[in-house]
Amino acid sequence: MQRMLCLLLAAAALCGCADGERYRLSGSVEGAEGVLLLTNLCTSEVDSARVDPKGRFRFEGRLSEAAPALLRSADGRFATRLFLEPGSIELSGRASEPMGIRPAGTPANEALGRLRDSVTLISHLAFERQDSAYRALERRCMEANRDNLLGATLLSYNIAEELSPREVLACIDRFPARMQQHRLLAELKQRALQALKSEPGEPYTEIVQPAPDGTPLSLRETVQKPSNRYVLVEFWASWCGPCMKEVPYLKQAYERYRPLGLEIYAVSFDRDRDAWLGAIRQHDLRWLQVSELKHFDNSAAHDYAIRSIPSNLLIDTQSGTIVDRNLRGERLGRRLEELMGQH
Known part of the structure; x- marks a missing residue:
């Protein structure tokens, strides 16, 4: 299960945004109190907000590009990940169950929320069945989200490592043209083209x-x-x-x-x-x-x-x-x- 959390949201940079597009992140995490810290994992910029008496919080900011982010409590009681992208993002859940905190409101976050729900179901399977079930889930989720960042991120950081370079290139070709221009897939394509040079039948490269x-x-x-x-x-x-x-x-x-x-x-x-x-x-x-x-x-x-x-x-x-x-x-x-x- 950690494979999804570590790789899915570890992208160094996600989709480009028009300069200065705004995001709004708000929500209520039961059990959260005091100060919350929001870290943009691309820029390392940190913003803070205080949880109000009703347990709600709010962040606003501008983005030069969409990015993965980490929301955590200053006291270390919980941490959860999400995508920062233009629009209104809503979080809900319990601090005691970080995997159950659900992001929603923007395309990649809606898709991530559904994926987390499915991962939770898989976690109840017998241990020996979890890995194959999750890998199948990844493939289905990528196919269903070729039009947003979740599909591109799953391919780039999870699925591509199990494919040959030719299979990676064929998979990229099945994304919409606008997504193929996204930096995440463009960089993956360049890596796959480079990897083709070390496929069987190719001449070796000097070291x-x-x-x-x-x-x-x-x-x-x-x-x-x-x-x-x-x-x-x-x-x-x-x-x-x-x-x-x-x-x-x-x-x-x-x-x-x-x-x-x-x-x-x-x-x-x-x-x-x-x-x-x-x-x-x-x-x-x-x-x-x-x-x-x-x-x-x-x-x-x-x-x-x-x-x-x-x-x-x-x-x-x-x-x-x-x-x-x-x-x-x-x-x-x-x-x-x-x-x-x-x-």
Whole structure:
């Protein structure tokens, strides 16, 4: 359930507005008292309002662009999220049940309110059914809201991560033309077009980054080394739990297929040099290691459209093309066995 709350409203910027369009936010949250704080999550601007004796509150302001926002009590008793967009927005609910606080009044907030109602129903299902039920709900909600920000946000921040670049582009094409021009979908389209360049069958893109000793290490030189038949480019970080769970599979593959011509070129998205080098030592990672120590601002992340880790791609050194990607867990060993034979 947190997937919806974290990703749905984490958009850095939403639809553009005419300069100075007004929003009005009012409502009544049972149990709220004292001062409420409204934070525009795009600009970090904070406004405040006091809850009146009847439990109501009101905010007004101007927007240069619509944005996600966080409304919370100064005493920390509750917090809820919503969209700031031109028009009148109404909130209602209980401070003791933040997920039940319902936004309404403007298109994206009306749709968000309906989605929250549906999520509440899913939360009563057996745990093992919740994930599939929510994913199905996301798809239905996106289809029903292609004409507003909720549909675009669901695709960009939730659904796109499960689709191939071609599927993302096809999905964007089904939005109305005016929504396709929206910055959220325009940026998603650019990422998908970039990601197409790292699909199987495409030539690899060069990477040159510092090795642990500070010397530049080239992917091209690794690919062109005569003894290497396949190069696995592995994107990871020491702070990434799922990445570290992949280590046993990587070590097993490296031990088995290194003599047959496998090399691993690992690109770390760490920021902290000591943490990066410590993980290499602690886990005895004997393959090639590079990092710019720039987190997701790593140049290779942009070139290969990497938005989450762990992630990888496998390069055939004879053709210089990508033959597979996102080989995780036991799938890595099975794919290498197909390509390189048993050992």
